[in-house]
Amino acid sequence: MKTVNEAALWLQSHDTYVILTHCRPDGDAVGSAISLCLGLRSIGKTAYIWKNPQFTPRYLPRLQGLVIDTVPEHATIISVDMATEGLLPINGKDFAGKILLSLDHHPSNTGYAQHSLVLAQCAGCGELIWDLLEELGVAITKEMAEAIYIAISTDTGCFRFSNTTAHTFMTAAKAVEHGADIAPINRELFEIKSKGRLRLESRIMANMEFYADGKVAIACLPQTWVEELEVTEDDLDSISGFPRTIDGVQVGIMVRDSEPGKAKLSVRTANGYDASAYCSKLGGGGHKAAAGCAVAGTLEDGKKAILEVLKQEQVI
Amino acid sequence: MKTVNEAALWLQSHDTYVILTHCRPDGDAVGSAISLCLGLRSIGKTAYIWKNPQFTPRYLPRLQGLVIDTVPEHATIISVDMATEGLLPINGKDFAGKILLSLDHHPSNTGYAQHSLVLAQCAGCGELIWDLLEELGVAITKEMAEAIYIAISTDTGCFRFSNTTAHTFMTAAKAVEHGADIAPINRELFEIKSKGRLRLESRIMANMEFYADGKVAIACLPQTWVEELEVTEDDLDSISGFPRTIDGVQVGIMVRDSEPGKAKLSVRTANGYDASAYCSKLGGGGHKAAAGCAVAGTLEDGKKAILEVLKQEQVI
Numbered sequence: 001m002k003t004v005n006e007a008a009l010w011l012q013s014h015d016t017y018v019i020l021t022h023c024r025p026d027g028d029a030v031g032s033a034i035s036l037c038l039g040l041r042s043i044g045k046t047a048y049i050w051k052n053p054q055f056t057p058r059y060l061p062r063l064q065g066l067v068i069d070t071v072p073e074h075a076t077i078i079s080v081d082m083a084t085e086g087l088l089p090i091n092g093k094d095f096a097g098k099i100l101l102s103l104d105h106h107p108s109n110t111g112y113a114q115h116s117l118v119l120a121q122c123a124g125c126g127e128l129i130w131d132l133l134e135e136l137g138v139a140i141t142k143e144m145a146e147a148i149y150i151a152i153s154t155d156t157g158c159f160r161f162s163n164t165t166a167h168t169f170m171t172a173a174k175a176v177e178h179g180a181d182i183a184p185i186n187r188e189l190f191e192i193k194s195k196g197r198l199r200l201e202s203r204i205m206a207n208m209e210f211y212a213d214g215k216v217a218i219a220c221l222p223q224t225w226v227e228e229l230e231v232t233e234d235d236l237d238s239i240s241g242f243p244r245t246i247d248g249v250q251v252g253i254m255v256r257d258s259e260p261g262k263a264k265l266s267v268r269t270a271n272g273y274d275a276s277a278y279c280s281k282l283g284g285g286g287h288k289a290a291a292g293c294a295v296a297g298t299l300e301d302g303k304k305a306i307l308e309v310l311k312q313e314q315v316i
Numbered sequence: 317m318k319t320v321n322e323a324a325l326w327l328q329s330h331d332t333y334v335i336l337t338h339c340r341p342d343g344d345a346v347g348s349a350i351s352l353c354l355g356l357r358s359i360g361k362t363a364y365i366w367k368n369p370q371f372t373p374r375y376l377p378r379l380q381g382l383v384i385d386t387v388p389e390h391a392t393i394i395s396v397d398m399a400t401e402g403l404l405p406i407n408g409k410d411f412a413g414k415i416l417l418s419l420d421h422h423p424s425n426t427g428y429a430q431h432s433l434v435l436a437q438c439a440g441c442g443e444l445i446w447d448l449l450e451e452l453g454v455a456i457t458k459e460m461a462e463a464i465y466i467a468i469s470t471d472t473g474c475f476r477f478s479n480t481t482a483h484t485f486m487t488a489a490k491a492v493e494h495g496a497d498i499a500p501i502n503r504e505l506f507e508i509k510s511k512g513r514l515r516l517e518s519r520i521m522a523n524m525e526f527y528a529d530g531k532v533a534i535a536c537l538p539q540t541w542v543e544e545l546e547v548t549e550d551d552l553d554s555i556s557g558f559p560r561t562i563d564g565v566q567v568g569i570m571v572r573d574s575e576p577g578k579a580k581l582s583v584r585t586a587n588g589y590d591a592s593a594y595c596s597k598l599g600g601g602g603h604k605a606a607a608g609c610a611v612a613g614t615l616e617d618g619k620k621a622i623l624e625v626l627k628q629e630q631v632i
Contacts, residue, residue: 158474158475158476159474159475159488159498159502160474160499160502160503160506160507161499161502162499164492164498164499165492166489166490166492166493167489168489169485169486169488169489169492170485170486170489172475172485173482173483173484173485173486173489174482176480176481176482176485177482182475182480183476183477183478183480186475186476186477187476190476191476191561192561192562192563193561193562193563194562194563195530195562195563195564198517198521198562199521199522201514201517201518202517202518202521202522205514205515205518206515206518214511245507245508245509246508246509246510246511246514247508247509247510247511248511
């Protein structure tokens, strides 16, 4: 499928939808699923979201009345925001090979579904869903608008990331016009940090090392801290990017020992520095601005290895 | 004046503009001034921005070639984002009584100018300026679009605050359509923190006190820390809100001793709590969600006083 219109016609001609989200579902997956499910119901279709055991607690109130954990007869299985069947939820591996429509924005979508609509220009899958709901003639409600807002705001870091486009802002404008109350959502998603996260950041900051006049910052995150400070997986979200949020830092490195015997390095760089080049020297890879690698040994071993590379590359 | 159209007609019929920004100019003031100045020049007008000695360094490259510090003959003095003449820049007090047009979004605008266009529904004055440029028939350039983006994104905390409307998002969408490269702007304005700020937050966090099962958080910021950590005024931006960014905190209080012999308290509250009521008991005031007061004495005295009020109010 190439257009939202084709996907809309297909959805109009089927029924009894079960919508899948990927494992460890983020705001874009959950928001896209909720709005699509509500939209399909509003035009008379039967629709459910497959109960993903990894839904984060903050989204459960919005999912109430929408989820199902058995497959109804004659179900039409569709997925949102899912690039590969390898990302099926942990209780949904049996859906492999049975997905009829994939609605996605990942250019890496493997084409696993019978039909796919992949719009890679969308920052969030939620943008595609909004256009689809309009195409379906859905009267978009506050609940749908807020779900889409969650989808697009989380996938763009509240419109900060470089994937944000005019279309993203336009979709946010429409969400507000359709009643989305965005201030409390923004506060919950982008402003509030847990005590554990703040204490962890404090400790990371106090132990951070700077090189090359502050252009390079290296931080270690020992797993013992994670346990000691009772930090959750949610608290660790995007912690790898923390060194690069410091003024003047062009190359930010986070070293973790979350797997025993291994130092995992995340490297984030500004324009003019190539994270992928540094990491590939240690057997890793990624993009120019964000890459990773793993080194056998302790946190100290990992730090030494990347510092050696940065010396070779004349960064420090 | 009631409409953007009236303001456009007025601007078309005058010339030799000197645009004033308020003292301690923020992104909205600077961005509004830059885009208006460029826009007026693009339609053949002579236009300058009055050189405000408090322009922050980050905006100076964008101001290059636009500023002036002597008043040309037959100048038309106008102001952007300025609610009262009390806010005239420190080197512009003589403009009092001479401002012919005020373009503003503050409902508290005192009507000091001969003509005023005050659109209080705009989150940033930049929204009004965009509509004005369109009305003037300006071909909006990347430079103008980025200046407007700076204006509206800073006044909404990157679209997080409750003042953000559909019109704000629409204006951002148009800015991107007109070439604004927003990712580096967002990174500089909303992602990067100075080492001083991060160290200060660490120290505040380590010394924060929690009451009522974590619903109330009180933090002190001794002026000695500001000096010791070499924290700038810029670094202290919105530090008063820090306690309220912690998960679960409904009443966040920051106590500072920036003036000798006085403890200044900032109180921020969630729905269901009334910051203004607490502060008025100590001779201060403000809004329900954000209020302030001052207590004679030390930081400890300030803390004791507000805790006493919270006990009386049965918050703790």
